[in-house]
Amino acid sequence: MKKYWIYLIIGLIPIISMGQKVETQTNEGNLLMTDSIKSLIPEDRQKLLKNIDVIFNTRMGFDSYFTDNNHDISNFKVNQLRLEMKGKIHDKVYFRFRSRYTREPELGSLDNITRAVDLAWVKIDLATRTQFSFGKLCADWGGYEFDFNPIDIMSYNDIIKNADNFLVGAGISHTLKSKNHTFSFQVLNSRNRTYEEQYGTSAPPSINPSEYPLATVVNWRGKFFEGKFQTTWSYSFFNEAQGAHMHYYALGNKFKGKNFALYYDFKYSDEGLDRNGIISRIIDSQYQYAAQDALYVENWFRGEWAVASKVTLILSIFNCDHSWKGNPDPNGSSKLSTSYGLIPTIEYMPFKDINLRFFAGYVARKYDFASYAENAFGAKDFTTGQFSVGIVAPLLVL
Structure with missing residues (x-):
């Protein structure tokens, strides 16, 4: 079905253009019998399309991969391709749909929608600054790493990388009169799949699945000093x-x-x-069940510097500590490993009127295991690398 959406969109573009061209020529009187030509799309539907955007979020290029400084493979790859349609279909009603073509369309057994669909929601204005959303939503987690368009992130830190970030549920948000602070509250499914599918045979026998596998997310977005300093903070309970x-x-x-x-x-x-x-993957040589009482603590930095009108330098630095608070070994350590990441990138934007960028970047990752994890579970330190050159763009086609 997805490819038929693309064909339909491509087919509509010349039809809409024809309708607009005929109207201009009729006004100027430059074309005979123009009044007898009518657009195939009714005028009221054309007005509707003016409020709708169709975007191909794209990142593609040539990648080279390394493990422990040894070259593994180099190949061309489409890293990101997400079709997005969004817009206003009523004075108080909005919609957004985004589907990912770089992920297997696996049906979520809990939410009954393919995991290849990121977003599929309807938003309604309840009041001037209050909105209600329902459908498959982006969990309103704080942090700017997750706020970025996925095409602008070459590699995520560990928490976002392993999380279910798009979940079915409902949310409400309210912006204060000053427009500097927005508060939101969401109730979502806690995951896409059932408990049995999520954990399988690794589910601890002492733990039973919940009858209400839900999550609540509270978020605050603030602006200070005329927008020079901004925040997005959240707390989530799963x-x-x-x-x-x-x-x-x-x-x-x-x-x-x-x-x-x-x-x-x-x-x-x-x-x-x-x-x-x-944590569960580190200890699986000795423990067959998923770890209980795990803790992940992250730091993520990103700097962007426009050194010229068309050239931007970007540097991302991050780390994540992995701890097992529930370690039953009385002589064991809770902290098992730390991962590190470094991503220097340069982007060149050749055109002023389109957000299309050429980029070159390197993703360096290091995984450092505690001596206890090495001795008890046979873990070994390792590094990975990825050098990429290519094109990144949110291509607005309608």
Whole structure:
């Protein structure tokens, strides 16, 4: 079905253009019998299309991969291709749909929608500054790492990388009269799949699935000093299973100057049952079940500097500590590993009237295991690398 949407959109473009051209020529009187030509799309529908955007969010290029400084493979790849349609269909009603073509269309057994669909929601204005949303939503987590368009992130830190970021549910948001502060509240499914599919045979026998696998997310977005300093902070509570909950804090901060921007995120995920999965993978040689009482603490920095009108330098630096608070070994350590990331990137934008950029960047990752994890579970330090050159753009085609 997805390809038929594309064909329909491509087919509509010349039809809409014909209708607009005929109207201009009729007004100028430059074409005989123009009045007898009518657009195939009714005028009221043309007005509707003016409020709708169709975007191909794209990142593609040539990638080279490395493990422990040894070259693995180099190949062309479409890293991101997400079709997005959004707009206003009524004075108080909006919609947004985004589907990912770089992910298997696996049906979510809990929410009954393919995981390849990021967004599918309707938003209604309840009042001047209050809106209600329903459908498959973007979890309104704090932090700017997740706020970026996915095409602008070469590699995510561990929490976002392993999370279910798009969940079915409902939300309400309200912006204060000053327009400097917005508060939102969401109630969502806690995951896309059922508990049995999420954990499988690794589900601890002492834990039972919850009858209400839901999550609540509270977010505050603030602006200070005429927007030079901004925040997006959130707290999330996930009812993952009976007696096993997840508390997630994300504090995002942004400072914007004349030709530069700085971002800093702090994230803290306290998981009664290891939802992230990194701790469980480390200990699986000795423990067959998912870890209980896992903790992930992250820092994420990003700097952007426009060194020229068409050239931007970007540097991302991040780390994540992985701890097992529930380690039953009395002589063991809770902290098992730390991951590090460094992503220097240069972007060149050749055109002023379209957001299309050529880029070159390198993703360097290092995974450093504690001596206890090395001795008890056979873990070994390793590094990965990815050098990429290509094109990134949100292509607005309608």
